[in-house]
Each structure stands twice: as C-alpha cells, then as structure tokens.
Amino acid sequence: MTKDPPRPTPSELEILSVLWDAGPSTVRQVQQTLDARRPTGYTTVLKLLQIMTKKGLVRRDERERAHRYAPRLPRERTEQQIVGDLVDRAFGGSSSRLVMRALSARKATPEERDRIRALLDEIERERR
Amino acid sequence: MTKDPPRPTPSELEILSVLWDAGPSTVRQVQQTLDARRPTGYTTVLKLLQIMTKKGLVRRDERERAHRYAPRLPRERTEQQIVGDLVDRAFGGSSSRLVMRALSARKATPEERDRIRALLDEIERERR
DNA sequence: CTCCCTTTACGAAAACGTTCGTATTAGGTT
DNA sequence: AACCTAATACGAACGTTTTCGTAAAGGGAG
Numbered sequence: 001m002t003k004d005p006p007r008p009t010p011s012e013l014e015i016l017s018v019l020w021d022a023g024p025s026t027v028r029q030v031q032q033t034l035d036a037r038r039p040t041g042y043t044t045v046l047k048l049l050q051i052m053t054k055k056g057l058v059r060r061d062e063r064e065r066a067h068r069y070a071p072r073l074p075r076e077r078t079e080q081q082i083v084g085d086l087v088d089r090a091f092g093g094s095s096s097r098l099v100m101r102a103l104s105a106r107k108a109t110p111e112e113r114d115r116i117r118a119l120l121d122e123i124e125r126e127r128r
Numbered sequence: 129m130t131k132d133p134p135r136p137t138p139s140e141l142e143i144l145s146v147l148w149d150a151g152p153s154t155v156r157q158v159q160q161t162l163d164a165r166r167p168t169g170y171t172t173v174l175k176l177l178q179i180m181t182k183k184g185l186v187r188r189d190e191r192e193r194a195h196r197y198a199p200r201l202p203r204e205r206t207e208q209q210i211v212g213d214l215v216d217r218a219f220g221g222s223s224s225r226l227v228m229r230a231l232s233a234r235k236a237t238p239e240e241r242d243r244i245r246a247l248l249d250e251i252e253r254e255r256r
Numbered sequence: 257c258t259c260c261c262t263t264t265a266c267g268a269a270a271a272c273g274t275t276c277g278t279a280t281t282a283g284g285t286t
Numbered sequence: 287a288a289c290c291t292a293a294t295a296c297g298a299a300c301g302t303t304t305t306c307g308t309a310a311a312g313g314g315a316g
Contacts, residue, residue: 010217013217013218014217014218016218017217017218017219017220021220076229079218079219079226079229080229080232080233082214082218083214083226083229083230083233084233084234086210086211086214087230087233087234089138089141089142089145090141090142090144090145090207090210091145091207092145092149093234094236094240095230095231095233095234095235095236096236096237096240096241096243096244098207098211098226098230099227099230099231099236099244100243100244100247101204101207101208101211102211102215102223102226102227102230103223103227103244103247103248103251104204104208104247105208105209105211105212105215105223106212106215106221106222106223107223107251108222108223108224108227108251109224110252110255112222112223112224113224113248113251113252115224115228116224116227116228116231116244116248117245117248119228119231119232120231120241120244120245123231123235123236123241124238124241127238
C-alpha cells in the first residue's frame with residue numbers, strides 16, 4: 001500500500017510534462033528543454049528532480065552515470081487531478097465552463113475541433 | 129497606462145470567484161461564503177483582500193463602514209489567463225488536450241455539450 | 257596517476273503564500 | 287462622555303517553492 005504522491009507544484013508539473021513527452025530523461029535533457037523556453041539553471045532542475053523523487057512523483061534509474069528520471073503516475077491521471085482542482089476552485093465545478101474558456105483562450109486547429117466533436121458524440125452514445 | 133495586475137494565487141482566485149458570483153461584497157460576506165466550504169478565518173480573508181487591493185486585483189469602495197470589494201478585471205479575461213497558463217505549462221500549448229481531459233474528468237450535461245458544439249461552430253465560422 | 261569535465265549532493269537564501277494574533281479605529285447606544 | 291461591537295490595519299510566524307552556490311564523486315583521456 002504505497003500512498004499517493006502529493007500534487008505537483010507548477011514547476012514540477014512543467015518537468016513532468018517534459019518527461020511524459022520525451023520519456024525517461026537525464027537532468028541535462030530536461031534542463032535543455034526547459035531552458036529553451038525560459039532561462040533555467042541546471043542545478044535548479046536537478047534539485048527539483050531530487051525533491052520530486054523524494055515526493056514519489058518520479059522514479060529514478062541510477063544504473064548509468066547520468067541518472068534517468070521517469071514519471072511515476074500516468075499523464076492522464078495527473079492531468080485530471082489538476083484540471084479537476086481548477087474546475088472546483090474557479091469554475092464552480094462546471095467543466096464545460098472551463099472548456100469554453102480554454103477554447104477562447106487558445107484556438108484549436110480544425111483537426112482538434114473534430115476530435116472534440118467526436119468525444120462529445122461518444123459521450124452522447126454512452127449516455128444512452 | 130495602468131499596468132496589468134499579476135496573476136491571482138489559488139486562494140485569491142477563489143475569492144475572485146466569489147466576487148464574480150455575488151457582486152461587490154464586504155469581507156464578512158466573502159468570509160461566510162468561503163467558510164461554508166472550508167473553515168476560513170475572518171482576518172485571513174481580510175488580509176487577502178487587502179493584498180489583492182494592493183496588487184490591483186480588486187477595487188475597494190470605502191464609502192461605507194464595511195468596505196466593499198469588487199474584481200477589477202472581468203471574469204472572462206482572468207479565467208482565460210489562468211487556463212492559458214495551464215495549457216502552456218502542462219498541455220504543450222494544446223487547448224484541445226485540456227478540453228478532452230476536462231470532459232473526461234467531469235461529464236458535462238447535454239445542454240452544456242450543445243453549447244460547446246455551438247462554440248466550435250462559431251470558431252469554424254470566424255475562421256473563414 | 258593526474259587532470260578535466262560532467263554529474264550528483266547538499267544546504268541555504270530568497271521569494272512567495274497563507275494564516276492568525278493583536279492593536280487600532282469607526283460608529284452606534286445608553 | 288463612556289462603552290460595546292464590528293470593522294480595518296499591521297506585522298509576524300510558518301510552511302512551501304524556487305533558485306543557486308559550492309563541494310564532492312564518477313569516469314574518461316593523456
């Protein structure tokens with residue numbers, strides 16, 4: 001019975017996002033990805049990953065000289081947790097209100113819109 | 129040229145949400161609403177609102193003994209900012225990925241789904 | 257082995273967010 | 287006026303997050 005790790009902080013979430021995209025990565029790899037977006041020191045990323053290891057947010061593979069880090073929880077679950085939190089805190093529990101905001105904040109491509117429609121249809125079908 | 133206020137913190141966002149729902153309110157009113165959800169001290173809310181005033185997140189009407197606070201920015205804009213941040217930080221800039229998560233996390237009602245479809249159609253129309 | 261370069265480990269400062277205790281002030285009642 | 291209640295003001299404590307400097311350790315090249 002291992003208890004769930006705590007919610008990731010904003011910076012931790014950003015790192016997790018990189019790891020989900022790239023797969024198990026070294027500190028250097030994560031740092032370079034993050035640094036491209038915004039100046040980010042190497043030891044800063046290292047420290048964060050060490051903390052995240054202690055928290056149980058990532059798993060560390062020490063077999064090689066440069067350790068490799070991987071998320072311990074699936075992307076889906078963590079994202080739902082974060083989104084659910086936000087919906088409760090600021091959108092009165094209504095996910096559709098968040099959806100509308102998201103769509104007006106950053107327009108989706110036509111393909112993405114189609115996929116959203118497909119998901120809506122699927123929910124429709126399940127509900128019957 | 130007044131510069132934009134900073135992003136609200138989680139607690140501040142919760143307060144703003146109350147103010148958007150209820151309109152200009154006193155500390156006491158906000159505190160009672162929040163306290164119903166989770167124990168929240170009076171001076172805690174007061175302090176937060178004072179900080180938010182200094183940050184420019186809310187406007188304060190001091191004409192009455194019990195000051196009234198109102199959000200300075202419209203709900204839409206703040207929510208878009210928050211959602212946009214989250215999309216960038218954790219969803220690789222893809223709002224549709226967040227939308228899909230939101231929809232699978234908390235199902236929307238049929239009416240809400242219709243409104244989402246309508247919004248997608250509207251985007252479609254604008255894009256032409 | 258020694259010299260480098262890269263990585264990890266660690267601590268601590270700095271910034272931030274949240275909560276609360278206490279003092280002060282305003283206004284109404286007697 | 288003296289008093290009571292409810293509100294504001296303020297500072298400080300506390301925990302957390304983020305950043306960075308510095309030291310130690312690993313491993314390869316000469």
